[in-house]
Amino acid sequence: MLTSSTSRFRRFSLVIAAAALLAACDSGNAVDPPSPADVAGVYSVAAFRFQPAAQALAPADVLSSLDPSVTSVEILDSGDVVFRYRLDGGLTRVVLGEVEVRSAQVRLTFTGQTDAGRLAALLPSSLTLDRVEGVLVASTTFRANLAAYDAEQYAGFTDVPGTLTIRLAPQTSS
Structure with missing residues (x-):
């Protein structure tokens, strides 16, 4: 007993x-954790908008400013990410970073040497996107440097709280 x-x-x-x-x-x-190879490929930017918290400031519709023939996000199976873009009337820019993949999310972390390009595109230094049926989506709050994006429209607005909405869709080969 x-x-x-x-x-x-x-x-x-x-x-x-x-x-x-x-x-x-x-x-x-998971037993076999996800890897960058699971999401590797070239993505089109299907949505890209920053909504300032202050109602007096106009939203920044970054997507309408991007040249679609140049703009893409490429996730490499090595764990690197390359964001290539050109804003209206500007030069082509490249923002480099690293990717971390989880079962339901992808985290992009952009490196310091490309900060000017990252800021001009209103990208935070780190962006977590949800994996939804092959598409990567995010809606996140952060403080944006709107003047780096458009110095005329947003002169002096260098630390603006708001919400970034972005959607990346896999490009189909033709």
Whole structure:
């Protein structure tokens, strides 16, 4: 016959083991974790808009300013990301970064040497996108340098809180 302390110890051990098993199942880490190769490819920018929190400021419709013949986001299976774009009347720019892939999300982290290009495109230094049926989407709040995007329309507005909405769709080969 088991003593009550031995019985409590066994129940406690079972509870700890069950909690550890549940924690492992809920960690989001699969046996074969996702890799950049799972999302590698060239993406078109299908939506790109920054909505300032202040109602007095007009939204920045970045998508309408982008030249679609130049603009793309390429995720390489090596874990690198290349965002190539040209705003109306401007030069072609390249923003480099790294990609981290999770089962339901992709995180793009842009490196410091391309900050001028990143700021001109209203990109945060790090952007987490949800994976939805092959499309990458994000709606995130951050503080944008609107003057870096359009110095005439947003003169002096260098630290503006708001919401960035972006959608990247895989390009189809023709």
